[in-house]
Amino acid sequence: MHRLLLIDDDEALAGPLTQYLARFDFQLEAVTRPSAAVARLGAERFDALILDGMLPEMDGFEFCKRLRAGAAPWRDIPVLMLTARGDLTDRVVGLELGADDYLPKPFEPRELAARLQTILRRTRLAPAAAPAAAQPAGRLCFEGLEIDTARREVRCANGFVELTGTEYELLLLLAREPGRVFSRDDILNRLRGQEAELFTRAVDILVSRLRRKLEPLEALKTLRNAGYCFALPARSA
Template identity: 80%
Template sequence: MHRLLLIDDDEALAPPLAHYLARFDFELSAVTRPSLALARLAAERFDALILDGMLPEMDGFAFCKQVRGGQDPWREIPILMLTARGDLTDRVVGLELGADDYLAKPFEPRELAARLQTILRRTRLGPAAAAPSPLLRFDGVDIDTTRRRVTTAAGPVELTSTEYELLLMLAKAPGKVFSRDEILNRLRGQEADLYTRAVDILVSRLRRKLDPVEALKTLRNAGYCFALPARGEEGA
């Protein structure tokens, strides 16, 4: 059973949604204000957050930024943001602040369940936990795929689950060029022709976090690739 926390000021949304999500092995709790969400996060363990963009006290984007920027144990918790229908700006801002996915309101509960399942597969919180995998070592970056940790000479790099999966996908095929559509389809596990701009945002976030290591290369009109040589290969 995966535990979810819904943060939405629409009190009527939670009961029917909790009933529907229960069939997918989700247990949904709900709060209407960010302050209540922080109190619940401090006291309980949740596997993911469903975060509305419009909230009292602070909006969902400010709350997402606070969660991602803090030192609390839950700073890496997967976040799915609910945004206004067709509002591309909301989606861009949410992803830039560290949200793992977005869904436009009004939404279909089945799509919400599918996106949550994808997020949780990426974070490996489900029963199919990752088997031990080798440490990927590159010139400037190490990726521990067993512990899902990324380190550079400057120390550990804190990544969201989506950022980590993007880095791992590229690093497993150094030099291979992935188009934006390929990356979205691989990360979401579904056709993703609506929002290729999301990849540019994810790559930008990764570059900032890995700086000064230049691991990701942009090929105009083609896509992105992992550009670092394996440890010991440079100059060979």
């Protein structure tokens, strides 16, 4: 059973959602304030967060930003954000701050369950993927960059690179097939495990975030009107 923490000031939402998600082997617990969420995260383990965009004390976007900048294991917990509207701005901001997915309110509980299953499946299966050809088992080694797929760690000359779960999955997807061009739709389909139904701008945001964290390495190459590829040459371990 997966444990979820709902952070939403709508107290009427928790009860029905708890009952519904139990059908899909989710155990939902709820708090109404970010301060209460911090206390729960410090005392218990959760597999994912459902985070409302509008909250007292601070909004969900600021909470997500602080979560991603904090200490492990909080930093890597999957986050699905709920937004009051389907506005492009809300979606972009949430993804830029490190959310793994979003869902506009009002939403269908079945879609929420499906998105949670996708996020958790992606996190669970990623380390077991086959290593790239001619690389040592469990590691992908390039000039200036090393990816430890067993530990889900990324290291460059300056030390470890702190990535969100989605950023790591994007880097791993591209690095397993250096030089291969992935279109934006390809990336969305591969990362989400379902047909892309968001906007392709989401990929541009993820690539931009990842590039900033990998600087000064020029690991990701943009091919105009085509997509992205991994551009670092391989090296011997």
